[in-house]
Amino acid sequence: MNCQTCSIECRSFGKHRNGLKRFRCPQCGKTYTEEHERLFGRMTVPEDKALLAIQLLLEGTSIRSTERITGLHRDTIIRLLVVAGERCVKLMDSKMRDLRCQKIQADEIWTFVAKKARHLQPDDPTEFGDAWVFVAIDADTKLIPAFTVGKRDRATTYGFLENLDSCLALEHRFQLTTDGFHFYERGVENVFAGRADFAQLVKIYGDHGQHDAAGRYSPSPMIEAIVKIRDGRPDPRHISTSYVERQNLTMRMAIRRFTRLTNAFSKKLDNLKLACALHFAYYNFCRVHRSLRVTPAMEAGLESRIWTLRELLIGA
Structure with a gap:
């Protein structure tokens, strides 16, 4: 990995808590993280906090209540909803076929x-x-x-x-x-x-x-x-x-x-549609139905196990 400022090769500089390697430029001292795929694209919010925010939205919590619990700004929470909802739209479109x-x-x-x-x-x-x-x-x-x-x-x-x-x-x-x-x-x-x-x-x-x-x-x-x-x-x-x-x-x-x-x-129709897509995808693949004791997707033969919320967003 080369420094974006000095264009010289960076040296290894330990790891993050999540295991990703860090690098530091020996000339200007800037640090970088190895290339990796982020769950929420270009959003820099910590993954665990972002997943908590989405989980709260899925359990009937309002935007501002989620803001108070997680410490994330309400605009950030809306952006997380948009990213997750758009992925769930694609997931439902690809999985709900030939039923x-x-x-x-x-x-x-x-x-x-x-x-x-x-x-x-x-x-x-x-x-x-x-x-x-x-x-x-x-x-x-x-x-x-x-x-x-x-x-x-x-x-x-x-x-x-x-x-x-x-x-x-x-x-x-x-x-x-x-x-x-x-x-x-x-x-x-x-x-x-x-x-x-x-x-x-x-x-x-x-x-x-x-x-x-x-x-x-x-x-x-x-x-x-x-x-x-x-x-x-x-x-x-x-x-x-x-x-x-x-x-x-x-x-x-x-x-x-x-x-x-x-x-x-x-307040916006688009956000209502995305909130519904997130709910239905989570309901189908992640939420265990009490009478079935499995998820609806498992009962329908679409999946063999319960998905986590993270797997839902990755799979989408």
């Missing part, structure tokens, strides 16, 4: 970006306001093969279904259950072309005092569930959205941006 999920449940979970819809101004960016995360889960393995973040409209629904279709093996037939959102009916028909035994489960909820301040966030009692067969011959025993609705709770607990009545909501 043979038999029973898939799909649902949407609501959040918002910057401000709620009722506070929007005419000159606000289009990404502000309501945001919906469309999620698909395999009822058998609990694997989440596909998700899409956007508005609750036709374009996002079709994009989500096309994303799910790209994850499944060609000509693979499966059972699909969704809620009663009307764009699913035509979307499933157009995207899957008869390969899905498709049913919609429409749940009717009663009034439980949601009109007053005390009961606004109280869960409404379900008074009826209506099954609508849309295509094929779905098995009535497996027409359910229970698992994907339970995943909605997992998201609200694990991603601080989804927690209601806080100021930890997303």
Whole structure:
């Protein structure tokens, strides 16, 4: 290794605590570290502290709480989220292919970006306001093969279904259950072309005092569930959205941006998408499912062991 200032060969100068060799220029005294691949690219934050920050974000901690715990600046934490999230997007895109999920449940979970819809101004960016995360889960393995973040409209629904279709093996037939959102009916028909035994489960909820301040966030009692067969011959025993609705709770607990009545909501749509990608990749490959006692990726046969967070970011 040559000195970048003097252009003469540096001499060995011990090692860092992590085992990397150090070198020092005999003329100007500058020190250098041997060439190595950094987990977070050009970011110089200590690896153990960076991994702790990401782990905290994955366990429902807000950006500023993570800042207080780790001592890292909030802008640094956001940059770590961006790096990790972008890698997880690529990982999900490469790993979620040729799947043979038999029973898939799909649902949407609501959040918002910057401000709620009722506070929007005419000159606000289009990404502000309501945001919906469309999620698909395999009822058998609990694997989440596909998700899409956007508005609750036709374009996002079709994009989500096309994303799910790209994850499944060609000509693979499966059972699909969704809620009663009307764009699913035509979307499933157009995207899957008869390969899905498709049913919609429409749940009717009663009034439980949601009109007053005390009961606004109280869960409404379900008074009826209506099954609508849309295509094929779905098995009535497996027409359910229970698992994907339970995943909605997992998201609200694990991603601080989804927690209601806080100021930890997303300020940028891109960061919301990356936070979701990080959550789903970690959920699939690193987080042991209590009922399965393995990760969803292991149950689905994609992996043979539990990944660490570091391995997740390296593998991505």
